[in-house]
Amino acid sequence: MRKLFFYVPLVLFLLLTVFLLSGLFSDPRERESASLNRALPEFALADLMQPQQIWTPQQLHGETFLLNVWGTWCPTCNAELGYLTELRKQGVKIVGLYYELPRDPTFDAPFNLKALQQDVAQKLQQNGDPYQFNILDLERSLSLDLGVSGAPETFLVDADGIVRAHHIGDINPQVWRAKLAPLYQQWSQP
Amino acid sequence: MIVEAGQLALTFAFALSLLLAIVPLYGSFTANQRMLLLAKPLALGQFLFCLLAMLALIYAFRTNDFTVVNVAQNSSSTLPWYYQITASFGSHEGSMLLWVLMLAGWTALVAQFSRALPLLLLGRILGILGVICVGFIAFSLFMSNPFERSLPFFPVEGRDLNPLLQDFGMIMHPPTLYMGYVGFAVAFAFAIAALMGGRFDSVWARWVRPWALAAWLFLTLGIMLGSWWAYNELGWGGWWFWDPVENASFMPWLAGTALIHSLAVTEKRGTFKSWTVLLALAAFALSLVGAFLVRSGVLVSVHSFATDPGRGMYLLVFLLLVVGGSLLLYGMRMNSVRSQARYQLFSREMMLWGNNIFLLTACLIVFLGTLFPLFHKELGLGSISIGEPFFNQMFYYLTIPFALMLGLGPWVRWKQQQFTPLVKPLGLVAVAALVLALGVLASMQSVQANLALLGMLLGAWVGVSALAEVMLRMRQFGSVTQGMTKLNASHYGMTLAHIGFAVLVIGVAMTKTYTEERDVRMQEGDTATLAGYQFTLVDVYDLDGPNYGGQAAELDVRKDGRYVTHLHAEKRFYRIQRTIMTEAAVHARLSRDLYVSLGEELPGDAWALRIQVKPFVRWIWLGGLLMSLGALLALADKRYRRKTPPAIRQEVANA
Numbered sequence: 001m002r003k004l005f006f007y008v009p010l011v012l013f014l015l016l017t018v019f020l021l022s023g024l025f026s027d028p029r030e031r032e033s034a035s036l037n038r039a040l041p042e043f044a045l046a047d048l049m050q051p052q053q054i055w056t057p058q059q060l061h062g063e064t065f066l067l068n069v070w071g072t073w074c075p076t077c078n079a080e081l082g083y084l085t086e087l088r089k090q091g092v093k094i095v096g097l098y099y100e101l102p103r104d105p106t107f108d109a110p111f112n113l114k115a116l117q118q119d120v121a122q123k124l125q126q127n128g129d130p131y132q133f134n135i136l137d138l139e140r141s142l143s144l145d146l147g148v149s150g151a152p153e154t155f156l157v158d159a160d161g162i163v164r165a166h167h168i169g170d171i172n173p174q175v176w177r178a179k180l181a182p183l184y185q186q187w188s189q190p
Numbered sequence: 191m192i193v194e195a196g197q198l199a200l201t202f203a204f205a206l207s208l209l210l211a212i213v214p215l216y217g218s219f220t221a222n223q224r225m226l227l228l229a230k231p232l233a234l235g236q237f238l239f240c241l242l243a244m245l246a247l248i249y250a251f252r253t254n255d256f257t258v259v260n261v262a263q264n265s266s267s268t269l270p271w272y273y274q275i276t277a278s279f280g281s282h283e284g285s286m287l288l289w290v291l292m293l294a295g296w297t298a299l300v301a302q303f304s305r306a307l308p309l310l311l312l313g314r315i316l317g318i319l320g321v322i323c324v325g326f327i328a329f330s331l332f333m334s335n336p337f338e339r340s341l342p343f344f345p346v347e348g349r350d351l352n353p354l355l356q357d358f359g360m361i362m363h364p365p366t367l368y369m370g371y372v373g374f375a376v377a378f379a380f381a382i383a384a385l386m387g388g389r390f391d392s393v394w395a396r397w398v399r400p401w402a403l404a405a406w407l408f409l410t411l412g413i414m415l416g417s418w419w420a421y422n423e424l425g426w427g428g429w430w431f432w433d434p435v436e437n438a439s440f441m442p443w444l445a446g447t448a449l450i451h452s453l454a455v456t457e458k459r460g461t462f463k464s465w466t467v468l469l470a471l472a473a474f475a476l477s478l479v480g481a482f483l484v485r486s487g488v489l490v491s492v493h494s495f496a497t498d499p500g501r502g503m504y505l506l507v508f509l510l511l512v513v514g515g516s517l518l519l520y521g522m523r524m525n526s527v528r529s530q531a532r533y534q535l536f537s538r539e540m541m542l543w544g545n546n547i548f549l550l551t552a553c554l555i556v557f558l559g560t561l562f563p564l565f566h567k568e569l570g571l572g573s574i575s576i577g578e579p580f581f582n583q584m585f586y587y588l589t590i591p592f593a594l595m596l597g598l599g600p601w602v603r604w605k606q607q608q609f610t611p612l613v614k615p616l617g618l619v620a621v622a623a624l625v626l627a628l629g630v631l632a633s634m635q636s637v638q639a640n641l642a643l644l645g646m647l648l649g650a651w652v653g654v655s656a657l658a659e660v661m662l663r664m665r666q667f668g669s670v671t672q673g674m675t676k677l678n679a680s681h682y683g684m685t686l687a688h689i690g691f692a693v694l695v696i697g698v699a700m701t702k703t704y705t706e707e708r709d710v711r712m713q714e715g716d717t718a719t720l721a722g723y724q725f726t727l728v729d730v731y732d733l734d735g736p737n738y739g740g741q742a743a744e745l746d747v748r749k750d751g752r753y754v755t756h757l758h759a760e761k762r763f764y765r766i767q768r769t770i771m772t773e774a775a776v777h778a779r780l781s782r783d784l785y786v787s788l789g790e791e792l793p794g795d796a797w798a799l800r801i802q803v804k805p806f807v808r809w810i811w812l813g814g815l816l817m818s819l820g821a822l823l824a825l826a827d828k829r830y831r832r833k834t835p836p837a838i839r840q841e842v843a844n845a
Contacts, residue, residue, distance in 0.1 A: 007521035009468060010514065013475070017510050019561070020479075022568045023488040024502045102579075126711075126792055149575050 040067075040161050041145035048098050048134035049117060055135050057161050064188040065093035066180075067155040068130070068171075069148050072116075072123045073101055077152040080170040085128030087176065092184065096134035099143050099151050111138065156180060158187040193258055196246025197337040200287075203239035203294065204327045206232050210297075210320030214313035218386075226313035230301040233316050236323060237298035240291045244278070247287060247336050251278045257344040260284060260336045266350040266766055268737040276361045277351040282485060282501075283336035285364060289481075290326050292365070292372045297323060300376055300401070307397060314383035315376075322375050325508045333501050350737060350766035359419025367412030367439060371477040373405025374442060377449065378474035381467045382516055385523045390467060395457035398470065400830040402453060405473075406446045407821035413439050414814030422774055427707070427785050427802045429810055432581045437560040438480030444553035445473040448546045450821075455542050459604060461531035462539070464524050465546060471520060475513040476553075482509055488564060534606040541599040548592045555584045593648040593695060596688060597655035619658050623650035634805075636704070645699020653692035660685045680824040687820025694813025700806035707802045711792055721803040723784060724748045725757075730788075730797055738762040740770075743788045743797065747777065759788040759799075783807045 040057040047053035068084065070077035088094055098120070100111070120134070137143050146155065149168065156165035165183045167175065210232040217225025247260075251274045256262040264284070265277040279288040297319040304312050330336065354360075380398045384390050416436070421429045430436065449469035455462040482488070486502030533539040559576045566574050597619070601612055627646035631637045660681065667676040710718040712727040719725070729744040740762040747754040759775035777784040782805045789798030 003525045006464065006524040007517075009471075010517035010521050013513055013517055016479075016561075017506065017514070019565055019568050020482065020486075020488060020506055020509075023564045024486055024499055024506065122711075126798075 036163055036166055038163055040157060040163060041142065043142045043145070045135045045137060045142060048096070048120060048136040051113065051136070053133075055133075060095065060157065061161050062159055063093055064156070064158050064184065065095055065132075066184075067095050067097055067157055069097045069099050069143060069146075069151050069153045069155075071099045071101065071151050072119050074099075074151040076170045078123055078127055080152055080172065081124070081127035081130060083172055083176070084130030087171075088130045093132055094130045096131040097142065098134045098136050099140060099148065100136065100138050102140070154180070156183055156187065192246050192249045193255065193337050193339070196243045196250070197335075199239045199242035199246065200290075200327065200331055200337070203236050203243065203290075204324070204331055206236040206239065207294075207320050207323035207327050210236060211317060211324045212320075213317075214320070215317035218310055218314045218317065223309065226309050229313045229316040229320075232320070233294075233297045233301035236320075237291075237294040240287075240294040240327075244287055244291045247284060248275055248278045250337075251275065254348065256346065256348050257339050257341055258336075259338045259340045262340065262345050262348045264348070264351050266348040266737060268766075269348075269351055269356075270736055272361065273351055273356050276355070279364055280351050280355045280360075281336075283330070283334045283338075285368075286326070286330045286334050287336050288365065289368050289372060290323070290330050292368050293319070293323055293326055293375060296369075296373055296376050300379075304397075311383055311387065314386055315379045318379040318382045319375060322379075322512065325512065329501075329504055329508070333504050347766070350764065353738070353762065353764040353767055353769050353771045354423060356764075356771075357419055357423045359415055359422060363412060363415040363419050366408050366415055370405055370407075370409025370412045370446075371439070371442060371480070373401070373408055374446060374470075374474040374477050376401040377405065377470040378516070381470035382519065385467065385516075385519045388523060388526065390456065390463045390527060392457045392460050395453050395466065396830065399450070399453050399457060400825055402446065402450050402470070402473075403821050403825050406443070406450055407818050407825070409439070409443050409446060410814055410818045410821065413443060414811050414818070417814075418811050421807075422776065423771070426787070426800065427705070427774070427804060429701075429807065432559070432578050434560050435480075435484050437556050438476075438483050441553050441556050441560075442473050442476040442480060444549050444556065445469055445476050448549040448553070449473050451542050451545050451549075455539055459531045459533070459539060461533075462543070463527050467520065467524065469546075471513070471516050475509075475516070476557075478505075478509050478513060482506060483560075533604070536602065536607050536609065538599070538602045538604045538607070541595065541602050544595055545592075545599065548588060548595070552585070552588050555588070556581070559584070589695065590644070590648065593652050593691075596691065597651045600656065600659045600684065600688070615658065615662065616655070619655045620651065622658075623647060623654045626650045626654065634704075640703055641699050642703035645695050645703075649692040649696035649699070651692075652695070653689050656685045656688040656692070678829065679827040680829075683820040683822070683824030683827070685820070686823055687817045690813045690816025690818075690820055692813070693809050693816055697806045697809025697811075697813055701804055701810065704805040705802060705807075707800065709789070709798065709800050711796050712799055713794070713796045716796075718799070718801060720801050722749055723754065723803060725784075725786065725799075725801055727797070727799070733760060733762065735762065737766065738764045738771075741788065741791070743775075743786075743799065745775070745786060747784055755784070757784065757786050759786045761788040778808055780808055780812075781805060 040060070042057060044054050044056050047055060066084075066087075070081075072078065084094055100116070124131075135142070140148075146163075147166070152170050154165075154167045154171055155163050156167075158164050164187050165180060167180060169175070171180065210229065213225050213232070214229035217223070217228070250258050250261050251265050252271065254261070254265070254267045254274075260281055260283050261277075264281045265274055269277065277284070279285045297316060300319065301312075301316055304315075307315070377398055380394070380401065384394050413436075416439070417429045420431070421427065446469075449466065449472075452462050452466040452469050456466045482502065482505045486499070486505060488502065531539070559581055562576055563574055598612075598616065601607075601616065624647065627643065627650040628637060631643060631646060637643065660677070663677055663681070664672075664674055706721045708718065708720050710716075712718060714727055714729060717724050717726045724747065726746045726748070727743060728746055730741055731744075733740040733742050740760060742758060742760045745757040745759070747757060755777045757775035757777060760773035762771045762773060763769075764771065772787045772789075774785055774787040782803055785802040785804055787800045789800060792798055
């Protein structure tokens with residue numbers, strides 16, 4: 001028994017190399033989105049600017065739109081606001097899903113809606129406002145259900161509320177032309 | 191011409207490394223003394239030719255020889271001369287050559303400074319280092335040649351060095367880090383040679399210790415410099431990101447830290463042998479795994495070099511041969527090694543055993559956290575990512591018991607320690623730590639039950655305990671001055687390194703808790719207030735650097751109306767690479783950093799600025815520096831330079 005014990009590191013290492021080998025032949029950036037071709041998960045979340053307004057998936061039906069996950073804390077998100085605003089001017093409907101960073105109850109200041117609204121208003125004024133409205137995902141539950149791994153991420157949702165594309169990273173002219181515009185065209189056909 | 195000479199030099203180095211890998215090892219099994227004696231000149235020659243190759247590459251960079259692909263892609267004629275030199279190891283190919291040079295350098299150092307070692311053992315150690323050299327020189331020569339030409343068609347201007355790498359921290363960071371990574375190859379070679387000969391005892395441990403310490407010293411410095419660089423250059427005031435590549439350097443560090451502690455037990459008590467050998471193998475194996483992860487593109491990271499599956503495959507096969515082979519040898523040989531020492535539950539041995547357990551747990555957490563996304567994906571479970579919160583939380587839980595134990599460890603005797611004699615001094619240490627921690631926080635008017643309090647308490651406990659222990663030891667030798675000379679350098683080294691750890695813990699906890707940050711819109715003349723400091727934007731003007739343009743902002747900082755300092759933040763636009771870089775303005779004091787980075791220009795002649803006040807952030811790097819200094823002090827210990835008694839030499843030679 002004791003004899004075999006010293007082979008444990010070798011066995012573990014060989015196991016590791018198997019994974020490294022298979023990892024070598026797959027693209028680490030490629031990922032299959034779990035929410036693809038499924039209906040938006042159920043939610044009832046408040047509007048960021050008018051908290052008395054509660055949004056549910058059913059209210060979003062009827063028109064193809066982009067659901068853009070963002071936050072003022074995320075520099076890339078702020079950078080893509082300009083181009084998204086251009087898209088809005090071209091008639092693309094964009095809904096913001098505001099991703100609020102987690103707070104530590106002991107160490108962080110409590111959540112302050114007023115301050116956040118001011119912050120958001122300022123950012124949107126500076127960089128452009130692409131959003132029809134913003135849904136506040138304070139507990140990040142919707143983001144979690146959608147399989148959001150960070151911000152910015154954008155979902156293309158069709159008129160029936162089915163997620164048709166999931167883009168990780170910012171939307172710039174190149175990404176839009178090459179990846180999202182064709183899908184947008186395809187799913188906005190009645 | 192010079193470039194071809196460099197290529198030729200690298201080829202010669204390859205030939206010598208092949209000889210080094212074969213001749214002395216063969217000689218060691220056939221008892222051929224002439225072959226064994228060849229090891230030293232071969233090692234020195236190999237280093238010489240690697241050095242010539244590196245110099246040739248630097249020459250190509252300095253003369254803007256854009257016919258060399260590597261130069262054309264990573265340098266430009268407008269790049270300042272010092273960055274042209276560092277650009278020579280800024281790319282994958284160049285950094286591989288640097289890696290090879292350092293490996294050959296360590297090998298030459300072992301050859302030069304191991305007169306005390308028996309010839310047989312030295313021959314084997316150099317031979318094993320030769321095997322590793324063969325692997326890496328071949329990789330550099332055949333898989334990622336830094337001298338490749340693009341003749342007959344070549345660009346008239348280079349693509350410039352990645353602006354992220356144009357920083358003083360980047361000049362120092364890679365060479366230091368590589369010295370650390372590669373340095374563990376020496377401890378690895380010692381371990382393999384010992385596995386071959388079947389001899390592990392305190393003499394062996396005493397031989398390995400300085401090499402392990404030296405590698406650890408460089409790795410610590412390298413990681414610290416990298417963190418410092420990120421802080422200055424990435425523009426948002428972070429100092430550790432749990433990025434896969436950072437983790438790749440942290441894992442060998444944790445294993446190496448465990449190794450230098452485990453070696454202490456093996457040297458003093460002749461036990462923990464299987465642990466020590468495994469750690470010596472692991473530290474270098476993790477360096478290799480790190481090299482593979484960084485250069486194969488298996489993981490997504492900000493640090494990634496251009497990736498190529500062919501290179502990844504080569505490194506993986508090499509990894510399999512070197513690490514797999516050594517672990518196989520470990521499995522075959524280790525069961526015949528017995529540790530005979532006995533010790534009680536409360537003893538220095540158990541303390542260091544605990545230290546190893548904690549460090550290896552930490553290493554395992556980093557390992558799993560880094561590779562779990564890969565496992566998850568390759569098992570077909572989909573993509574996931576593991577981020578900062580996971581690591582932070584895990585290290586939060588690990589640090590508390592680790593620091594508590596660290597404060598206790600040095601007080602405990604080998605073999606067996608009675609509990610009662612320690613109660614009084616440690617009680618006093620605890621009280622002193624409590625007073626100190628509360629005192630510091632009270633002076634900042636911020637005594638609250640939070641992370642800062644916890645960090646302060648743990649840090650003060652470790653620091654005060656380390657100091658008190660060394661003072662008490664001095665007193666045991668009579669007067670303090672007498673004691674000062676009696677205690678050996680490695681004891682001071684340990685104390686200093688432990689204080690370094692305390693400083694680091696305090697720095698992390700305070701920075702995490704009390705950093706204040708504001709993003710502001712400012713026009714010239716505007717003042718923003720943060721944490722009692724008034725930042726006034728005096729001027730913003732255009733910059734004109736050698737290979738960049740951009741803007742610079744001048745700020746005056748006042749506190750309660752009194753002038754504190756002037757800050758100069760830049761936002762550079764590198765023309766050739768077309769990238770924007772922030773050069774943060776940092777005003778550093780022991781108690782806090784003022785950190786300003788210049789953001790976008792906003793409508794209405796205004797600028798976005800990010801202002802941060804980061805208390806105690808210096809302490810993080812100061813802690814790392816103290817740990818490295820501790821290692822340096824320990825290295826200076828006389829007993830590592832004492833000649834081995836002839837009797838032992840003879841005995842080892844026959845082993």
